[in-house]
Amino acid sequence: MGITYNEKDHTFHLQAKDTSYILKVREGGYLTHLYWGKKVEKYNGSNALRYFDRGFSPNPAGTGTDRTFSLDTLPQEYPSYGTTDFRNPAFQVELENGSTITDLRYQSHKILKGKPALEGLPSTYVEAEDEAWTLEILLTDTIIDLHATVTYTVFTNFNAITRSVRLQNEGNENMKIVKVASMNVDFHEADFDFVTLPGAHIRERYISRVPVREGVQSIESRRGASSHQQNPFMALVRKETDECHGEVFAFNFVYSGNFLGLVEVDQFQQTRVNMGINPFDFSWLLMPGDSFQAPEVVMVYADKGFNDMSNTFHKLYRTRLCRGDFRDKERPILINNWEATYFDFNENKIMEIAEQSKELGIELFVLDDGWFGKRDDDFTSLGDWVVDKDKLPNGMKHLAEKVEAMDMQFGLWFEPEMISEESDLYRKHPDWCIHVPSRGRSTGRSQLILDLSREEVCQNIIDQLTDILSNAPISYVKWDMNRHMTEIGSAALPANRQRETAHRYMLGLYKIMEELTTAFPHILFESCSGGGGRFDPGMLYYMPQVWTSDNTDAISRLKIQYGTSLVYPISTMGAHVSAVPNHQVHRTTTLKTRGHVAMSGNFGYELDVTDLTESERKQVFQQTAFYKKNRALIQFGDFYRLKSPFNGNDAAWIFVSPNKEEAVFVYVTILAEPAPPFKKVKLAGLDESKSYHIEEINHDYNGDELMNIGLNIPLLEGDFQSIMWKLSAT
Incomplete structure (x- = not known):
């Protein structure tokens, strides 16, 4: 187990728990793909590369009269553009002379014990060196002095391999990255189905399965977030694959911004897969000596169906992606006041809900939107994280201490990445939002997005939140984000770096989250983006749970939670019992069924408990008692899907x-x-x-x-x- 290099035939054999991944440096320095699948003990060339003179597949310079060799037909590990391969490349750079042609060849490699971290980016990790092995392969284009370090990590205890790449300009001229995928795999066949998790706000992560066909199929986000509309997950599966049988090759991008996952079947029934930052509206200026680190892709192989795949993702993410004090802790049962009061509350109403919730066995009270500035609706005050004394005349510390005195925890909602035009912060710093000077400023939910590519903007968020979190006994934060990016630009970047804004935003966000979660390790942070609009591995690295969807209807949640479970652990899924008729789809379901569905995640309530009947109060008390007794099993046990709501009644x-x-x-x-x-x-x-x-x-x-x-x-x-x-x- 680990990574071996055969110097005689220049092959690398990567072995994870029950998985082999084999690649070869071909003559000429071309890095080629041979195999990924069920583990083999030793590779002796049973599926060696084959060559044939294919019409309209030209031959690279330097191959002489050998017309059988073309990059157009060669299975590759990190393919370039412009030297006979007509398929989608893994990356592309533009030079000062306008050329976009590159030609990466093998230069050297290192095999390391353990797994290095990615600077400034979330990634999976190990706690002991013997949990993983890492291969770093240096590819170079000697004409332009571009270096690409392609990194593979194999895990000892998981059927998982991670991939990433770092591009470095070792030349004397500027380069501009216009595409950078984090991984590429060229399968030798195309007999697959394509599984993805599409959706919409309040209908996230439905399961889609369609045949792979010739041409290009893809998933992507151009919204500045991983999005409700497409999750950064995709899988190729055999036709016979179901929950318990068949092969799965799965890919999940550890990133929370724009992404592209691409599947291309070529003319010879080979399948290319690459995944990374979406090249749409993206570029990155790489000056001499500069490097660019791409985010990580987690690749999971399973030979016993979807449940086998999910089991690997769940255990890996629960223990080697999520971090902090709450990674392995049971999560509290909470009550959130949002659907109970919306913006209309005062301290007395909040205390009444908290007191009655405590009597019903609930452990954590969460004060949602409306506690700051003049926030009586969603038109104002984002960016002004100052307590509204009209609603809470005694301040946040006083309220939190009163809740804590009842032996309950206290939590708070923030939307730190946003700014309202009607706010003191906007009046003082109108250029601090993402915008293009010559254009109008589109709004979503009547708000703009702060420009987190700017250090001073990031620091302002850190300072404001630190002040609130340091001065009240807060044990939970719901971190929300309620609009996607338009007019993407930064007042702080020059013209030739404007298309870096969206990625620099993500780097700024990750820096903020790293600082705050490190400074307040006792706080359980929950990520939210209109519910599940950023339910991705990048966010889980900083926040070990996510508000799964703004749709709290139990029947809608069957598909939402079922689809989410394909990749993400139960311990990461927030699920609440809400009032009926449901506020999103207006359906009426029994309290029992609402409880059973919500108890299949991190359990909570989002309704006005002061309006419950005695019969309902009794049921709620029984639900909280049952969940406390069984939550370790539910949150951290092994999960098996038995009947799919996508396939029946x-x-x-x-x-x-x-x-x-x-x-x-x-x-x-x-x-x-x-x-x-x-x-x-x-x-x-x-x-x-x-x-x-x-x-x-x-x-x-x-x-x-x-x-x-x-x-x-x-x-x-x-x-x-x-x-x-x-x-x-x-």
């Missing part, structure tokens, strides 16, 4: 403890059916040799029986019904 899933001693099974039916059939569900993840007692039906079953024969589901009357059953090994 019901959904089911199960959480299983690592030692397989306990499990929680959830089943939800959507619409009632006339003359309904009897249904059963085959469980997963249990120990087939153990016997399990199901508390709610007071019955024992063997694990092999539950997994191979299945469990009968009772007839559930009415729409939107559910069960949540606890299994314990006897």
Whole structure:
């Protein structure tokens, strides 16, 4: 296990837990791709590169009369543009003479124990050197003195490989990067389906699966954020792949801004995949001696279906991407006042909600939007993080201490990246927002975006938030971001660097988050962007959980949470019980079903508990008691999807403890059916040799029986019904 180099045939064999990745330096210094898939102990050339004289596939300079060699047909690791390969390149630079042709060749390599961090960027990490091995391959274009360090890390305990690249200008002239993917893989075949997670605000991360076809298919964001519309995840899967069977080759970009994931099938049924920063409206000036570090892509291989893939992502991200005090801690049950009060509250109302929430077993009160400036609506005050004394006359410290005195934690909502035109900050610094001087300033939610490419803007955010967080007992922060970028430009950058603004924004944001999360390690930070608009690995590096969606409807959440679970751990997903009719889709569901769906993530409430009936209060108390008893299992156990809401009228899933001693099974039916059939569900993840007692039906079953024969589901009357059953090994 690790990385070996065969000097005789110039092959690198990378071995992760049960995965092999093999590449070769071909004659002439071309870095080629040979294999990625199930682990092999030793590679002896069974699928050696083959060559043939292909029409209209020209031959690179220097190959003499050999008409069989063309980059147009060669599977490559980090392909250039302009020297016979007509497919999408992994990168492209523009020179001072206007040329965009490059020709990278192998120069040298290093094999390192462990995994170096990426400066200024989020990435997966190791806690001990023997958890991973890293290969750095230096490719050079000797004509223009461009150096590309292509980096691979393989994990000892995971079927995961990470890829990134650093470009460095060692020449005497300026270069401009116009495209930089973080990875490229050229598969030798094209018999795949393409799986992605498209969506929209309040409909995030639905699962899409379509056949791979000749030509180009892609996912991307041009919005300045990873976005609700496309998640930076994609996978190639075999036609027969399902939850428990078949190969998966998955890619996830550790970045929160504009991205492009591209799949191209060429004329010879080879498939090229590359992923990185979106080249749309992007460039980066690389002056002599300068370097550019691209973000990381996590690549996961699975040979036992989607659940196998998800298991790898979940465990890797939970333990080697998320960081800080809360990485391994159980998350508190919270109450958020947003859908209870919106902007209309005062200290008495907040305390009334907090007091009654405490009686119901809730542990954390979160004060959402409206506590600062003159924030009585969403037209004003972003950027002025000063307590509104009309609503909270005694200040934030007083309110937080009153909540804390009830043995509850106190949390606060911020939207630090935004600025309102109606704010003191905007009146003082109108040039601090992202804008183009000659253009009007489009608004979203009546707000503009602060220019985080500027050091003074970043420092202002750090100073304002530090003042609030240092002077009140705050244990949770909800970090929101509610609009995407338009008129992208910076007053602080010269004309030839304007297209760097969006990426420099992300670097500034990551710096802010690094400083604040380091300064306040006792605070649980939750990322939010209109719900799930930045649910990506980059944010998880700083904030170990995300508000999954602004849509709190339990039935909508079936698909949202199911799709999200394809990649992201349960411990990262915020899920709340809200009032009915639901505020987003106006559907009415039972409190029981709302609870079962919300308890399948980081559990909380977002309603006015002072309006609950006695019967509802009793149910809420039972829900919080059940969740406290089982939250370690739900948040950190192994998760198995059993029935997909994308494929029928019901959904089911199960959480299983690592030692397989306990499990929680959830089943939800959507619409009632006339003359309904009897249904059963085959469980997963249990120990087939153990016997399990199901508390709610007071019955024992063997694990092999539950997994191979299945469990009968009772007839559930009415729409939107559910069960949540606890299994314990006897």
